[in-house]
Amino acid sequence: MLISLKKNHREHLQYLTLQPFQIVEDFCKLATQFLSNGPNVKQYIKISRKLEVDTEVIQNCIYGIVHLLLISCKHKLSEADFRDSVLTLGFSPEQQNVLSNLYITKQDEIYEVLKVPINESHFDDLRWRFEAQVSSRSLSQQVIPLITMELTTKTDVNGISEKEKQLLQTDPNNLLHIVNELENALLQSKSRHSKKVERALKT
Amino acid sequence: MKIFENYKSSLSISRNITLITDDIFKKIIENCFSFLTEKKEIHSTSNLYKSKPDVTKEFYAALLAVTAEFARKNVSKEEIIKYLTSNCGLPSDRADLYAQNFEKERTKIEISLLNIGSSLPHVSDIKWKIDHIVKSSEMDSSEGPLFRICLIAEQYDNENENKALKNIHFTCNSVELLDLIYKLKDALRHCNNLTHRVF
Numbered sequence: 001m002l003i004s005l006k007k008n009h010r011e012h013l014q015y016l017t018l019q020p021f022q023i024v025e026d027f028c029k030l031a032t033q034f035l036s037n038g039p040n041v042k043q044y045i046k047i048s049r050k051l052e053v054d055t056e057v058i059q060n061c062i063y064g065i066v067h068l069l070l071i072s073c074k075h076k077l078s079e080a081d082f083r084d085s086v087l088t089l090g091f092s093p094e095q096q097n098v099l100s101n102l103y104i105t106k107q108d109e110i111y112e113v114l115k116v117p118i119n120e121s122h123f124d125d126l127r128w129r130f131e132a133q134v135s136s137r138s139l140s141q142q143v144i145p146l147i148t149m150e151l152t153t154k155t156d157v158n159g160i161s162e163k164e165k166q167l168l169q170t171d172p173n174n175l176l177h178i179v180n181e182l183e184n185a186l187l188q189s190k191s192r193h194s195k196k197v198e199r200a201l202k203t
Numbered sequence: 204m205k206i207f208e209n210y211k212s213s214l215s216i217s218r219n220i221t222l223i224t225d226d227i228f229k230k231i232i233e234n235c236f237s238f239l240t241e242k243k244e245i246h247s248t249s250n251l252y253k254s255k256p257d258v259t260k261e262f263y264a265a266l267l268a269v270t271a272e273f274a275r276k277n278v279s280k281e282e283i284i285k286y287l288t289s290n291c292g293l294p295s296d297r298a299d300l301y302a303q304n305f306e307k308e309r310t311k312i313e314i315s316l317l318n319i320g321s322s323l324p325h326v327s328d329i330k331w332k333i334d335h336i337v338k339s340s341e342m343d344s345s346e347g348p349l350f351r352i353c354l355i356a357e358q359y360d361n362e363n364e365n366k367a368l369k370n371i372h373f374t375c376n377s378v379e380l381l382d383l384i385y386k387l388k389d390a391l392r393h394c395n396n397l398t399h400r401v402f
Contacts, residue, residue, distance in 0.1 A: 073342075074341060074342055074343060075343055076342075076343060111342075114341040114342050118339075120373075120374045121372070121373045121374065122373060122374050122375065122376075122379060123352070123373050123374070123375045123379045123380070123382070123383050124379075126383060126386040126387070128386070128387075128389075128390045130390070130393055130394065130397065136317070136319075136320050137319075137320065138275060138316040138317070138319040138320060139274070139275055139313060139316040139317050139319075140275055140276060140277065141277050142313075142317060144317070145394065147390050147394070148323065149326075149390075151354075151371070151373075153373045166324075166371060167323050167324075168323055168324050168325075168326050168354070168356055168371070169322065169323040169324070169325055169326070170325060170326040170327070171325075172391070172394045174325075174326060174327050174328075175387065175390060175391055175394070176391060177328070177329070178326065178329045178354075178387060179384060179387045179388055179391055181329045181331065182329070182331070182352075182380065182383065182384050182387070183384060185331040185333065185350055185352075185380070186350075186377070186380055186381070186384065188333060189333050189348040189350070189377065194333065194348065197335065198335060198347065198348075201335055201337050
């Protein structure tokens with residue numbers, strides 16, 4: 001699969017195609033810094049003076065590379081597809097080599113960022129203890145078996161996992177019911193129907 | 204049974220069979236058990252309070268208090284009859300009628316008393332569904348199965364003075380779900396072992 005870029009995106013990358021591959025390498029380093037630390041405008045001004053072009057050109061080149069990586073990761077391009085896509089943009093084989101190396105090294109990192117667009121709380125841990133309530137103010141003699149549980153769920157917020165704890169209790173009968181239902185859910189996920197839908201969605 | 208001494212004089216009001224007739228006595232008992240178990244009275248109270256409403260009310264209040272106390276302290280039927288006849292001077296047929304009704308409703312009253320008090324949300328049911336992510340705004344990749352779990356817990360709502368349901372939502376992938384099942388089964392296994400050891 002080849003990706004097609006929008007016209008202005010192609011224009012932004014145009015400047016890079018005219019540069020020797022060492023310069024492309026430097027731009028790739030700047031793109032890496034952009035991915036981890038965000039834009040560094042001062043450095044872009046310095047480079048623009050050195051190369052005698054507008055700062056905007058430098059900025060667009062870096063944004064162009066980053067956007068190219070994002071689109072390629074979004075469509076899960078293979079190495080060969082990425083190479084062909086870059087070559088059709090007018091890059092030389094040496095320049096393409098540099099960009100391909102950047103794509104390979106940064107691929108996993110970008111996947112991680114793109115992977116979870118909607119953060120929901122996930123199960124993290126469950127601790128339990130068995131108790132027997134033997135007396136209370138309103139009823140002096142009783143034996144009530146109880147299972148007290150601490151349910152921990154985690155939510156990813158800006159890459160940091162935030163944990164939330166909740167105290168719950170249940171009785172053995174309801175515990176058995178919950179276990180049965182969860183096992184049923186697991187079984188259903190492996191059923192022929194689920195597998196059929198899964199296969200249909202993947203193709 | 205020192206605590207029951209306080210109600211002695213109020214309960215002995217029912218010795219007066221012209222004020223509290225057999226029919227009124229029966230209806231008051233029915234109201235008492237119904238109120239303690241289902242929280243509503245069967246008979247209209249205005250019809251029960253005839254010439255001396257304050258005295259009848261005093262008897263009814265004492266009967267409610269003493270009934271809850273009998274259940275709370277797990278007092279036997281014989282002890283109840285003895286207390287009502289010897290200490291309060293009630294006719295034996297009235298004491299028997301009360302004790303019979305009490306035995307019938309004992310478990311229900313105990314359950315009502317058991318539910319009084321603060322406790323953690325009590326998980327009583329579970330809902331689940333299985334999702335597959337087909338595509339997202341960021342990625343063209345599928346992911347799944349994802350189990351959306353909703354635990355339904357009951358808790359006493361102090362504001363509305365009623366039982367309230369609380370839903371606890373979270374998501375599991377297959378590995379996380381296996382972990383959850385393993386931990387819950389561990390708790391269940393412990394319960395089973397304990398039951399075998401005790402009985």
